[in-house]
Amino acid sequence: MRTTTRRRRLAAALVAAAATATVSLASPVAAYADDESATSTSATSQEQYQTLDDVAQQYHPLGVYTADDGSLTMLALPADTPPADGDQLESKFPAGMNVLGYISQFTKDEEQQLEQEVTAKGWIADNTVDYSVGVSYDAKNDVVLVDTDAPESTPVLV
Structure with missing residues (x-):
């Protein structure tokens, strides 16, 4: 009650x-990024977005945010995601795509x-x-x- x-x-x-x-209610507790792609200046392709979508669906994200100019995509995983899953997720990000994956403050x-x-x-x-x-x-601000x-x-x- x-x-x-x-x-x-x-x-x-x-x-x-x-x-x-x-x-x-709190700040994100962990973040994962594709270091190789952080310096990439090429446009993100539809194929890269499809690959990221396929990877994301394996982890049941709360949300995905892509900057208007396509320079950054943020993937919010639920708060109860094991840290090992976050580490595995990072290795599956599409090459050449600037992706920030983080564990949200909220569970699904x-x-x-x-x-x-x-x-x-x-x-x-x-x-x-x-x-x-x-x-x-809102995946961009984790709210x-x-x-x-x-x-x-x-x-x-x-």
């Missing part, structure tokens, strides 16, 4: 803070549970009004984002 109350308060705080709130279950609790809208005191709520994982169209004046259950 105490955990449920704490999670409701967290969900309420996320939504009440602003139209877009950012949750950051934590991210999904937070998303379910926020989208259940239990934080709205007046549940007769419909507000849109979206929850997503969970909450977006809503509810006005800041909306009473929330805390």
Whole structure:
């Protein structure tokens, strides 16, 4: 019961803070990069992206972020990923592609549970009004984002 109350308060705080709130509970604990590719200046090919996608799916990542200019791709692994898996992942990155793999602060279950609790809208005191709520994982910043169209004046259950 105490955990449920704490999670409701967290969900309420996320939504009440602003139209877009950012949750950051800790810093990533490990990072892995393809040293050879860090100096590469050539454009990343579709084949390299496909190879990276194939590798990523083996580790069930929380998210993948690619810089607009394609210079860096970040791959966020769940917090419960064993460090040995991170080391193996590094060796599978496509040659010539600048990839940063890191272990997130969130497990997949934590991210999904937070998303379910926020989208259940239990934080709205007046549940007769419909507000849109979206929850997503941001791999670039290792945070969970909450977006809503509810006005800041909306009473929330805390």
